[in-house]
Amino acid sequence: MRHGARQQAAIEILSTLENQRRPASDAVKDWMLSHRFAGSKDRAEIGDLVFGALRWKQSSAWRMGADDPRAWVWGALRWGFGREAEWIEQSCYDDPHAPPPPTEAERAALSGATLDGAPAHVRGDYPEWLDASFARAFGDARAEEGAALAVPASLDLRANTLKSDRDRVIAALGESPKLNEPPSPTPYASNGVRIPWAQGRTFPWATEQSFVKGWFEVQDEGSQLAALLSGAEPGMQVADVCAGGGGKTLALAALMQNKGQIFAHDVDGRRLAPLKERLDRAGVRNAQIRAPMRTKDALEDLRERMDVVFVDAPCTGSGTWRRSPDSKWRLRPNALLKRRDEQQQALAMAAPLVKPGGRLMYVTCSVLPEENEDAVAAFLGSYAGFAPVGLTLDAPHYVRTIGVQMTPLKTGCDGFYVAALQRTA
Structure with a gap:
């Protein structure tokens, strides 16, 4: 497929999404299944165009003077991926499968449109109804913070210290011919490894022998820092009560060096399904999986025994928009x-497990104050036996009234909020 045909494919996929509230990845997959002639390079670039169009949807519409898939795709090419206006126009000629060439108005926009006068939510490419929340969180920097949440994210890995170390992981992955450039250490997490995003290229990390051997896990640097802030140490009793697939369970177990015990639980037992295999591959020997039970509380015997209870709370995922840009446009106030x-x-389930003097960690991958400091304040209003603990984060971040906020603009990772609460009575 030529460049113009890929643009038209992206436009068609985006057009199907306008009246369907479903993940963009599903729409891309459906198109690929019905167009099997598309090669692997075509599929990768079409996917990048679809997600790029959604990343910069509002700012593209403002510049192009039109709010439709054609404007979004060309806006992503021009201002997101840095293609020249002439390149975009030329890609539409001599290709029967390309979109019609730019009109005079479109040509003028591609050549010289700016965001001068655009409101913050347009410059930041986030939903207008969230502007008040972004203003609370970031003030005059909200457009810049939103724009950083639209940029494609790197692939972050955590070296599993139960089996390897960061230098060995970097050396092993550096030999892979599937990488455009070698991996590097993350700037703040001590065991983090970063692989830069590359347009049209997806690194098949799951096929690497170093992964199969359990040397690393995929985990954003912000998530790694959240685990480090928990203070989990060898010999402790730790509960991860919103464990899901177990990413933070694995990180906490590595911090504990297989000493002490960690209990992994989730109210949705189906989410725990991959965890046994992941624990085995990582060499974790001090973890118990506590699936929900119909007849009794699966965590009852842990009451007042835990040194650390980790709550990776359900949230809107606004801090992960770099990885799922379509989710920001599907988010609604009722959600x-x-x-x-x-x-x-989740906090009410976790609180009784903390022993006196123990720590309750509240974490979200969100940048919205309603689910961060507001949520913690509401909990403290109902549970007098807990008090906030100051956190020291050796990375640029926002200090909130309770807890700390990491963002792509400040920290270079996903948007993570972390608060620590100590049980005082």
Whole structure:
């Protein structure tokens, strides 16, 4: 396929999404299944175009003077991926499968349009209804923070210190011919490895022998820092009560050096399904999986025994928009309200497990204050036996009234909020 045909494919995929509330990845997959002639390079570039169009949807529409898939795709090419206006126009000629060439108005926009006068939510490419939340979180920097959440994310890995170390992982991956450039250490997490994003290229990390051997796990640097802030140490009793697939369980187990015990639980037992295999591959021997039970509380025997209880709370995922840009446009106010209720339920489940003097960690991959410091304040209003603990994060971040906030603009990782609460009574 030529460049113009790939643009038209992206436009067609985006057009199907306008009236369908489903993940963009599903729409891309459906198109690929019905167009099997597309090669691997075509598929990768079409996917990048679709997600790029969604990353910069509002700023592209402002510049192009039109809010439709054609404008989004060309806006992503021009201002997201840095293609020249002449290149975009030329790609539409001599290709029967390309979109019609730019009109005079489109040509003028591609050549010289700016974001002068655009409101913050347009410059930051986030939903207008969230502008008040972004203003609370970031003030005058909200457009810049939103724009950073639209940029494609790197692939971050955590070297598993139970089996390897960061230098060995970097050396092993550096030999892979599938990488455009060699991996490097993350700037703040001591065991983090970063692989830069490359347009049209996806690194098949799961096929690497170093992964099969359990040398590393995929984990954003912000998530790694959240685990480090927990203070989990060898010999402790730790509960991860919103464990999901177990990414933070694995990170906490590595910090504990297989000494002490960590209990992994999730109210949705199906989410725990991959964890046994992941624990085995990583060489974790001090973890128990506590699936939910119908007849009794799976965590009852842990009450007041835990040194650390980790709550990776359900949230809107606004801090991960770099990885799933379509989710920001599908988010609705009622979903935010539902997540807030679920967060209070998670904290209520976790609190009784903390022993006196122990620590309750509250973490979200969100940048919205409603599910971060507001959620913690609401919990403290109902549970007098807990008090905030100051956190020291050796990385640029925002200090909140309670907890710390990492962002792509400040920290270079996903948007993570972390708060620590000590049980005082």
